[in-house]
Amino acid sequence: MLSSFKHLFLTALLWLLPLSFGQASALEVPVWSGPASGPKAQEGRRIIFIASDLKNGGAAAVSEGFLSAGRMLKWNITIRDGQGSRAKIQKALNEAIQAGSDGIVLGGFDAADFRAEIKKAQSAHIKIVGWHSAPRPGSSSLMFSNVTTDPLTVAEKAARLVCEGSEKSGVVIFTDNDFSIARAKTLHMKKYIDDHKNCNVLEIMDVQISKAEHLMPGAVARLNERFGKKWTHSLAINDIYFDHINFPLKNIGRKDLINVSAGDGSATALHRIKSGLSQQVATIAEPLKAQGWQVADELNRAFAGSGESGYTTEPLVITQEVLKNLKDGNLDSKMNYKEAYSKIWYP
Template identity: 50%
Template sequence: MAVAKLAADYAIQQANRPMGVVILTDRRFEIAVAKSDAMKKIIEQCGHCKVLAVEDVPINEVTETIGPLVNKLNQQFGKQWTHTLAINDVYFDEMNFPLRQIRRPDIRNISAGDGSSKAINRIRGGLSQQIATVAEPLNAQGWQMVDELNRAFAGQPPSGYTTSPILVTRDMLKAIGNRDIDAQLGYQEAYEKIWFNKNR
């Protein structure tokens, strides 16, 4: 739900005019449906926003289906369609070329989850219509996994800590340079203090 909220809220913040949203999901997966339903609810609460459609597009069929779908959506909604929200970056791996073919460089795409290297490179380069993705802080989670194992071996209870997802935008990537997207979290120093009793 945090991932869905980050993506939908960012779309609303970026819209400086009436916003028409198409949401892409894969109804085979409960988590995908939960995310797309949450995004739909948030967009519907926005006064200048409208959910145009929620499209069920199986992730494993994206390569074949996204081109015809883009054409269909453009014919159906025209300039009302301003933003696309999707439950995974893979939809936008295939969407840029069809959007160029129909001459719709105005549509902005945001992924509610994944943070794939392809998506991050697209966003960093600014050459794609994908303007954001929401990524899990995987490096930090790896360190947390080690910490939880250490706790278990020492007979201590789990930490109960949950990492927050990260909204990855071009501005954010410019600010961190070549560092990992979770580098600014300071988790390495925090865990080293715990593990090695460092006071710094």
């Protein structure tokens, strides 16, 4: 298993594909190649950013990036935490509509689940932009734009690391069926694994992200009892599952398991991967702070009556070696996206 572990790291480095914001190897810093033109700053807008759950490191990081961009745009921004509750998200949406907001950001929950509220907002001429709010990036009938990487690319990169990183893999996939983007990732990971003779999906485990802290210990114990050493690898649609897996694995003596996450590159995940003390060896990360700025740019375009930017970031395969070569450990700190957007908004 140790040789398999080493092989996984090498494979992760070899499979860091060219990135849409610059041709980068594992030892290079990604550079910005996003939009270079667009409407000037539409100042003085009132925005409500509704996060699916701020315990989710991805949603939290995007909200921080959005707040930073909003300060430059001189916007009045309120962050609402849905806490993983459909009722709380619905309430926040209705209150944003009643308050006469100029824009609403859907921060990590499915737009389709709140169709009635979104249609009501659109009727009131409120602009809607999402982050991870549909299975694919771009515009739809419910959103001016949905900011995300392609989840199928994320899923394939994660599954590839597992299948090509060992001679034989028994894989458990942790997912949350409440989210369409999670379902899309899961199905694509399963398809990729099914196409490889040395790789086998043992089980797809549906665990609510908002309850992962409480549900993972029991899930790990049940899986180990059922599959034992046949369970060699874990894939997950979000890093948060691996926030809560180390102690349960330690308790059952499973230090051999290898974990890879198909999103999103949370600060907590990056820290444990860089330390080398965790059984999570890789994450397929997104430049989350930069995506927060892109959400602001898409809203700014909507306010100005322009079209969406059409820009989509490419996900990054992040391993310990990659992080060791980023001095500050911040994936998007060297991308110069702040300078790029400021030149668009204030030419």
